[in-house]
Amino acid sequence: MLQHDVIIVGGGLAGSRAALEIKKQNPNIDVGLVAKTHPIRSHSVAAQGGIAASLKNVDPEDSWEAHAFDTVKGSDYLADQDAVEILTKEAPEVIIQLEHMGVLFSRLEDGRISQRAFGGHSHKRTCYAADKTGHAILHELVNNLRRNNVKIYDEWYVMELIFEENQAKGLVMYHIETGKLEVVRAKAVMFATGGYGRVFNTTSNDYASTGDGLAMTAAVGLPLEDMEFVQFHPTGLFPVGVLISEAVRGEGAYLRNSDGDRFMEKYAPKQMELAPRDITSRAITLEIRAGRGIKPDGSAGGNFVHLDLTHMGKEKIMSRVPFCWEEAERLVGVDAVVEPMPVRPTAHYSMGGIPVNTDGRVRKNGTELTEGFFAAGECACVSVHGANRLGSNSLLECIVFGRRTGMKIAEYVGGDRPFPNIEPQAYLDQAQTRIDQLLQQTGKTRLHDLKQRFQDTMSEHCSVFRTDEIMAAGIEQIQNLKAEYDNIFLDDKATHWNTELIEAMELQSILKVGEAILTSAYHREESRGAHSREDFPVRNDQEYLGHTLSFCSDEGVTIEYMPVVINRFEPKERKY
Numbered sequence: 184m185l186q187h188d189v190i191i192v193g194g195g196l197a198g199s200r201a202a203l204e205i206k207k208q209n210p211n212i213d214v215g216l217v218a219k220t221h222p223i224r225s226h227s228v229a230a231q232g233g234i235a236a237s238l239k240n241v242d243p244e245d246s247w248e249a250h251a252f253d254t255v256k257g258s259d260y261l262a263d264q265d266a267v268e269i270l271t272k273e274a275p276e277v278i279i280q281l282e283h284m285g286v287l288f289s290r291l292e293d294g295r296i297s298q299r300a301f302g303g304h305s306h307k308r309t310c311y312a313a314d315k316t317g318h319a320i321l322h323e324l325v326n327n328l329r330r331n332n333v334k335i336y337d338e339w340y341v342m343e344l345i346f347e348e349n350q351a352k353g354l355v356m357y358h359i360e361t362g363k364l365e366v367v368r369a370k371a372v373m374f375a376t377g378g379y380g381r382v383f384n385t386t387s388n389d390y391a392s393t394g395d396g397l398a399m400t401a402a403v404g405l406p407l408e409d410m411e412f413v414q415f416h417p418t419g420l421f422p423v424g425v426l427i428s429e430a431v432r433g434e435g436a437y438l439r440n441s442d443g444d445r446f447m448e449k450y451a452p453k454q455m456e457l458a459p460r461d462i463t464s465r466a467i468t469l470e471i472r473a474g475r476g477i478k479p480d481g482s483a484g485g486n487f488v489h490l491d492l493t494h495m496g497k498e499k500i501m502s503r504v505p506f507c508w509e510e511a512e513r514l515v516g517v518d519a520v521v522e523p524m525p526v527r528p529t530a531h532y533s534m535g536g537i538p539v540n541t542d543g544r545v546r547k548n549g550t551e552l553t554e555g556f557f558a559a560g561e562c563a564c565v566s567v568h569g570a571n572r573l574g575s576n577s578l579l580e581c582i583v584f585g586r587r588t589g590m591k592i593a594e595y596v597g598g599d600r601p602f603p604n605i606e607p608q609a610y611l612d613q614a615q616t617r618i619d620q621l622l623q624q625t626g627k628t629r630l631h632d633l634k635q636r637f638q639d640t641m642s643e644h645c646s647v648f649r650t651d652e653i654m655a656a657g658i659e660q661i662q663n664l665k666a667e668y669d670n671i672f673l674d675d676k677a678t679h680w681n682t683e684l685i686e687a688m689e690l691q692s693i694l695k696v697g698e699a700i701l702t703s704a705y706h707r708e709e710s711r712g713a714h715s716r717e718d719f720p721v722r723n724d725q726e727y728l729g730h731t732l733s734f735c736s737d738e739g740v741t742i743e744y745m746p747v748v749i750n751r752f753e754p755k756e757r758k759y
């Protein structure tokens with residue numbers, strides 16, 4: 184059996200930042216970090232637009248309080264305001280630390296870090312490295328992991344959380360290259376497993392964003408929080424769904440319908456293209472529904488709108504958003520200097536996740552905590568984004584709460600906390616049986632076929648707009664699809680480098696996560712942030728100003744609610 188004082192699952196911004204903080208607090212703490220990809224290939228690397236902080240380099244009027252207010256208003260008042268205070272107060276400091284680690288941010292003429300406008304932010308506060316911000320930050324963090332003697336297990340797939348007597352004790356993991364299974368025990372386990380965009384058929388997320396950490400947490404009977412709040416980013420490149428960063432609109436691009444009108448005027452007259460994402464995604468969907476979408480031949484009645492950069496000029500496009508230009512050119516053959524890009528909403532971000540307190544400790548329910556179990560980053564719900572995240576607040580969450588959770592883990596592990604006792608053999612046998620079964624199953628359903636039908640169901644039944652009837656039908660379909668899982672077969676029977684086997688396990692994760700999303704959405708009979716019910720179009724603070732906790736079991740999902748922390752900004756109507 185392997186052992187580390189601390190084992191972290193996930194090598195993205197949250198996991199890497201936490202690992203470095205633990206080492207900084209106490210270099211003698213033995214830290215292991217597992218990732219099913221190489222850490223440099225975590226989805227964080229794809230982040231484009233930037234990371235928010237009230238540095239005041241461009242806008243001296245900015246303040247952490249203004250950043251906090253924008254975040255809470257953007258969240259439709261569902262964010263926990265104590266967590267938002269930590270996020271926004273610590274933001275300037277963590278950015279400077281990143282700079283000192285070697286992150287190459289874009290600069291102003293005088294050498295200070297440059298800052299740009301972003302949706303829902305009332306000041307120019309988004310720091311960036313052109314449109315490759317995630318790449319710039321992640322590379323520095325991962326380099327530093329090696330320098331600080333963090334043991335990295337890359338391309339190991341974590342299959343199970345070992346959780347006994349309300350305590351996280353370790354993991355069961357599978358080496359993708361050799362097919363070897365290992366149990367690793369630890370005094371503290373941290374999940375930083377990222378999002379779950381792959382629940383939907385069109386997403387900006389990478390193939391690894393399958394919500395494994397959430398599924399493993401739910402599998403041991405712990406709740407998931409606010410799963411109904413899924414962010415659909417307004418500008419996914421049509422038809423592939425790949426992200427065109429909000430930075431493009433931050434730098435001045437327009438959204439236009441088939442009449443050539445800047446339709447955001449109707450939906451958010453003040454903020455226009457820089458309204459928050461929930462509002463902009465709904466506006467695009469409504470334009471398309473009203474027949475003002477555009478077809479590939481340029482005529483009306485199609486299912487995308489235009490993102491127009493042509494007035495910005497080649498020099499600005501190539502210096503500020505070169506990667507977005509390249510994506511459109513490479514993937515759909517559009518030269519954005521001279522013609523508009525085709526875009527439509529794409530599943531992008533999960534506001535919900537594993538419920539944690541502001542120290543990153545995982546909750547057992549609305550009132551009690553677990554032992555030895557921590558989470559941060561997109562897989563966690565702390566909750567700084569509530570019902571809708573503002574752009575450039577997620578990288579910030581990963582860094583602020585990654586660091587903070589690292590600090591708290593170092594404290595928790597302390598000098599002499601003993602290792603937990605576990606019996607590894609039973610866990611290894613169970614995992615081997617699961618793998619053997621998947622390899623030997625002789626069912627009739629092709630894995631990819633089942634996955635496609637599931638992703639289509641989620642996109643049709645739980646997308647930008649939702650109703651009771653559509654979601655009830657979706658829940659029923661998911662039940663049937665889950666039952667079909669035992670009937671899949673794999674083409675690849677190899678015991679090593681079997682990516683189909685990994686996909687089969689990931690499918691189990693997205694099935695579980697999808698059911699939690701649909702059921703949580705079905706029970707919330709109001710519209711708030713990204714959760715938009717056509718049958719309940721207004722926000723209902725009387726009944727639903729609370730966080731959803733969903734508990735998954737074989738019988739289905741049960742729902743409870745937990746209070747929101749409101750200590751600074753009283754809920755108001757949200758106007759832009």
Ligand SMILES: Cc1cc2nc3c(=O)[nH]c(=O)nc-3n(C[C@H](O)[C@H](O)[C@H](O)COP(=O)(O)OP(=O)(O)OC[C@H]3O[C@@H](n4cnc5c(N)ncnc54)[C@H](O)[C@@H]3O)c2cc1C
Pocket residue numbers: 192193194195196197198217218219220221222224225226227228229230231232233234316317339340341342375376377378387388389391392395396426428531532559560561562574575576577578579581
């Ligand atoms: C295209 C795109 C652009 C974005 N742009 C921005 C932006 O400009 N600004 C912003 O604030 N936010 C942005 N976001 C959101 C932001 O990038 C993410 O929320 C954030 O990077 C998530 O980081 P993370 O550390 O939580 O997880 P990730 O970076 O997703 O890392 C997850 C890690 O967990 C590992 N893992 C998962 N499951 C397992 C398993 N079963 N076994 C082993 N390892 C596992 C993976 O291998 C990976 O290392 C963007 C997102 C996308 C998709």
